[in-house]
Amino acid sequence: MQPIDVCEVQAALNRFANQDVYIHLETTNGAYASHHNEGFFSVGAYIRNGLIRFSRGKITGNRPYRVGLKLDFGWVYAEGLTDWELTGKGQLLLAGHDQEGRLAVALQLSREPF
Numbered sequence: 675m676q677p678i679d680v681c682e683v684q685a686a687l688n689r690f691a692n693q694d695v696y697i698h699l700e701t702t703n704g705a706y707a708s709h710h711n712e713g714f715f716s717v718g719a720y721i722r723n724g725l726i727r728f729s730r731g732k733i734t735g736n737r738p739y740r741v742g743l744k745l746d747f748g749w750v751y752a753e754g755l756t757d758w759e760l761t762g763k764g765q766l767l768l769a770g771h772d773q774e775g776r777l778a779v780a781l782q783l784s785r786e787p788f
Contacts, residue, residue, distance in 0.1 A: 693785070723788055726750065
């Protein structure tokens, strides 16, 4: 992965708009935090191979970045994104890593299941 280039990520998002795409979205902090502090409130969210269609995707912010995907009846939103990659299969992989390089958030789009 490489640091996010806003123009390149925006162009990649645009290529997925208005078609059925598979989404992988996850957040995590528990895997890194709960074993260091028993009182830490661990949270996370995870969806893999959800099929969505968005009319507009937008990246905003100044490192870390936010990506919003406008659905017919709502939004999908990921915040804290720092890195990206476009795979040989055409999958868009976005991730947010903390200061120690650990994954905190992932947003991935693909035309085929992950």
